Amino acid sequence: MRIVLVDDEILPLTRLKTLLEKSNVPEIEIVGEYTDSLKAIEEIQTLQPNAVFLDIVMPDLDGLALGEKIQELLPDVEIVFTTGFDQYAIDAFNLHAIDYLLKPVQNVRLEKTLERLEHINNKHKKVPPKHTIIKLFGGLNVVTPDGHTQLMKWRTSKAKELFAFMLNHRDEMIYRDTILELFWPESDIDKASKQLYTAIYTIRQTLKNYGMDGVQISSPLLNSGYKLLVENVVVDVEQWLSCLKSLPPLQETSVDEHEKIFQMYAGDYLGDCDYLWAESERERLRRLWLHHAHQLSEFYIKNENYMAAVKVQEKVQALFSDAEENYFTLMKLYDLLNNTAAVEEQYWLLKKMLQEHLAVEPSEEIESWYESWKQANAMPHAQTFS
Structure with missing residues (x-):
């Protein structure tokens, strides 16, 4: 189980780390320790923890705000709050924190928290027999x-x-x-x-x-x-969530595994059924997949594998054709690939979609980019992905 610790005071941070390392739960790995909440938020996606232990009262960005931001970046991460003040308990659980520990953290109480985390982690890892x-x-x-x-x-x-x-x-x-x-x-x-x-x-x-x-x-x-x-x-949704939860950090050695999980998403949850009660789960799963798609696309762009990024964005567009940003991303990717016809096609597809759905024109940012691109189109390739 990959764990990140965040506390602006070094002594309780060290104590918690020691308790965790001496716990009865096997395979605990402390992958990050931070006294700076802003530094933690910068590196949290790279670390891909299963759980984050957060102090609530901290300068710069308090634990509740940090927890909300972490859940936005890593929707499946489990949050455990630690604090010396119990008046924050309701706010903590409103963020769907799995637990709330009062300082000084006691070993017996921590073991119960770890048992809950281990149960959740094992449940996500478990994949039913493939029948x-x-x-x-x-x-x-x-x-x-x-x-x-x-x-x-x-x-x-x-x-x-x-x-x-x-x-x-x-x-x-x-x-x-x-x-x-x-x-x-x-x-x-x-x-x-x-x-x-x-x-x-x-x-x-x-x-x-x-x-x-x-x-x-x-x-x-x-x-x-x-x-x-x-x-x-x-159940394919359960299997996909389990695989998504257990994915290693995105890097060259794991990108094929990420790609496989990305492709498992074959459309909206109960997408051919207009059930109102399913809408919240449909939106949750869609958000998880789009977040992963964005991570995968950004990884490919960073490594200048623009064609792979195009394939990711094309699948996003095929499933969710009303996202303006997707068309813009594809325009810039096709520009990097010197495919002028595809840039034009994405621009006009975007205009058509916006007219049909919202009766509006593309954003000023997109129009400005497109006009600059047209002017530079006959010149040597000079566009950048920004």
């Missing part, structure tokens, strides 16, 4: 063990949506009243209950038809709710 795969990226499909992708056919759209909802909340108890209110809000209780039973029966039969014996619906509380259990079946 049947349920695909949620791009839509709801099934990949059989022999590699064939099948579009799941459902008797009713309501049964399909209920299955997707239960899969989204797999291994959680979903109460019957919650389901009835969400899926049959206009029906009286007796009619809605019958429709629910029919939908559950349909889901079970459909799973049986596709040989997914590892996906079971249980009703542990005497029909007051349901729980979807998934065993011996891979």
Whole structure:
């Protein structure tokens, strides 16, 4: 487990490091120690920690602001706050911190925090056996063990949506009243209950038809709710998140692994289903993928592998065609590759997209760049990526 420590005081920083190194949790690696919060934020992406222990009261950038910035840069990192003042607890947990330790940190209390971190870390590393795969990226499909992708056919759209909802909340108890209110809000209780039973029966039969014996619906509380259990079946979103979480820092020796995980994203979460309840998860996964795409593209640009950066940006554009910055990035990349026709194409595609979606013109920055590019186009290549 890769850990970064941030505290503006050297003594508690050293004490925490010593406690961590003597803990009962194996494979702890302290990859960074900082007394300067601004320095920590500069280097956090390079370090790619699994967890960050942050002091809250610090000069320049306090721990709460630093934690928010770290979560923006590394959405999957776990945050543990350390402080001598307990009045910050609510603010800390509003940032989805995994824990909150009061100074001086006690060994027994720290061990409980590390157990939680280890459990989360092991959960992300665990990849189910590769048998049947349920695909949620791009839509709801099934990949059989022999590699064939099948579009799941459902008797009713309501049964399909209920299955997707239960899969989204797999291994959680979903109460019957919650389901009835969400899926049959206009029906009286007796009619809605019958429709629910029919939908559950349909889901079970459909799973049986596709040989997914590892996906079971249980009703542990005497029909007051349901729980979807998934065993011996891979869910592509879960697999992708696990792989993304365990990626090593992006460098020459690991770029192929990063590229493979980047390509695993095959479209929005349940992208062919207009389910409002799925929107927050769809946006979260999209944000994670776009963040990784940006990292990969920047790495290729830094190493002057412009064609590889183009391929990353082209996939981003294919999936999310309304991002103005993507067109601009491709314009500059194609300029670096001396592909004038492609620069022109991206500019006019951008104008068309903006007119159709927003009825506006490209930003002043893009227009200015494009005009400068046109003037310099007949001259020796002199553009830079900026």
